[in-house]
Amino acid sequence: MAIRSACLSLGLIIALAVAGPAQAEVGGGKVETQKWSFGGIFGNYDRAQLQRGFQVMKENCAACHSLEYVYFRNLGEPGGPEFSVEEVKALAADVEVIDGPDDAGDMFERPGLPSDLMPPPFANDNAARASNGGALPPDLSVIAKSRTYKRGFPNWVFDLFTGYQEQGTDYLYALLTGYEEAPADFAVLEGLSYNTVFPGHQIAMPAPLFEDGIEYNDGTKATVEQMARDVSAFLMWAAEPHLEARKRIGFQVIIFLIIFAGLFYATKRKIWSRVKH
């Protein structure tokens, strides 16, 4: 009986939980679910992939997009791309950052340090718009968590149990690989591109990735799919840098609690055996 009641309670809780969440409407085309190394409850980041993704970000995206919440030091921290200390220093030193004012009151440029934020490509939003046909390239720091697509029923119920949290990267991958010729009956406005998954199908960003557009340091063939996959993974890390610690601690906590609950259940039965109920 106790078990039955407990199951009922849990059932109700789940019923309540799943009844609620609203599905944000993206209104684009179909987004395919991809396999990600960090997917599900067991997934972790693939270091090599994050390093490749960073390279795509740096050599391709960073010309227009900022990554303003990420420090160079983050690139070397556990649970991320894990570049070595020397590599992080070198990557930071590659860019010039504006510092100051100095003793004379002037701003000056100096090579970047690991403690610096990644510098934005434009001085301000207006400058960014001016260089991009009036469109503002969004900051990419949390883009992997701020984009989604409609999962639909019953998928979002299963997502709860599988720990599926990759709507954002699935969407980004679909977007980056979703550039095609517009259908004949679809008029694309001047300066916009046709994209299969972007809401409204007209996106201001021209197709950003081209076959062999970059040369991967680890020799991987730089196909559009490969780069889209790598940079999406990198952006997931940028948005959720403590994902690995979260899941690791999660397992410890949940396993502890299940054992704990078992012990308490046995104790409860023992105590309640004293009274008829």
Added chain:
Amino acid sequence: MAIEFKNPVLKWIEYRLPIFSFINDSVGTNYPTPRNLNYWWNFGSLAGVVLGILIVTGIFLAMNYTANVDYAFISVERIMRDVNYGWLLRYLHMNGGSMFFILVYIHMFRGMYYGSYKAPRELLWMIGVFLLLAMMATAFVGYVLPWGQMSFWGATVITNLFSAIPLIGESIVTWLWGGFSVDNPTLNRFFAFHYLLPFIIFGLVVVHIWALHVHKSNNPLGIDPKGPEDMIPFHPYYTIKDIFGMAVFMVFFLWFVFFAPDFFGEADNYIEANPMVTPTHIVPEWYFLPFYAILRAFTVDFLWIPAKLWGVIGMFGSVLILLFLPWLDRSKVRSAKFRPYYRMAFWIFFANSLVLGYVGSQPPEGFLITLGQWATGYYFAYFVIIIPLVSLLEPARVLPDSIAQAVMKPVAAETGEGR
């Protein structure tokens, strides 16, 4: 009842401040509890624990949060990235809010099913309704603090509702905002309220428990205890049962925190608030969806009152009507176990609440508008027509003589839920 301590220190304290006997009389061996409470009676204490978690995590978050429109969003991101275990604090707090509502909604449905709101527990129930209102206010202002798109636009939509009040509506909205749109003054005061209200909730919880301890818990049979044979001491029986329930609940809660932390959230709230860009589909947090559906169900002006004002009246009325439940229900029998018609109406009401929640989550289009209107109709009809009528017309079942009798002879009175 004073405790006789041998230990001189305890004896000294107890004589001057009888705190030990107070604890023992409240949650100890000297607090008699019906012997037949089922697991649905776990949810009150669970909600109390979650309130504690929310207050503690909230205080630590407040140490790292900046209530300014230029820094709010980034300060939350810094908490997620640079504060030690900041991600854990925030995910506990975010999901804790959802958990609080899940627990309290179950707690309320339990009270409705077993007639816990009936005499002599009307005030206990009413304090609970005020607790719900305080929770809703806290959750609403709290959701604005991360200053994402949904924060901003949710705040704009909901505060704008007050403009439906005739004559003074517009002035009230300006007064709430501290300006002519949701802006920095709004964020600052919402932060102040979000810090204040939980302590008001805490105070209400104390009064809620105080009222509870006067007439003790209701029970699944809904009959008054006749004597000591109907009761068992709270400790150890219900302390251990509550702790076991706590462990099970924590598995559920922390699953979200560690493996699906953004499940209840909106992706749009990871975009910084932008007054120039309206999201395509503004939705409130899931726990407001049924009320949001009621708000939007009113689409026609009638009785010289515009539809918008009807919606606002309907939304606030849907919560406030709960205050009258003890008097709308005329039946002397508490538990739905002995009220077959009421039980049926209750389960339809429960399903109806889920339907309202679904309608609230969807854009108001086509069939869903009609569905929302019917569901809103049933919601109010349940309170003002069905409950009073059923309570007057329903043939009462024979109640067991006492809790003890029902527990000892389970065959006589279908008390399967004793354990």
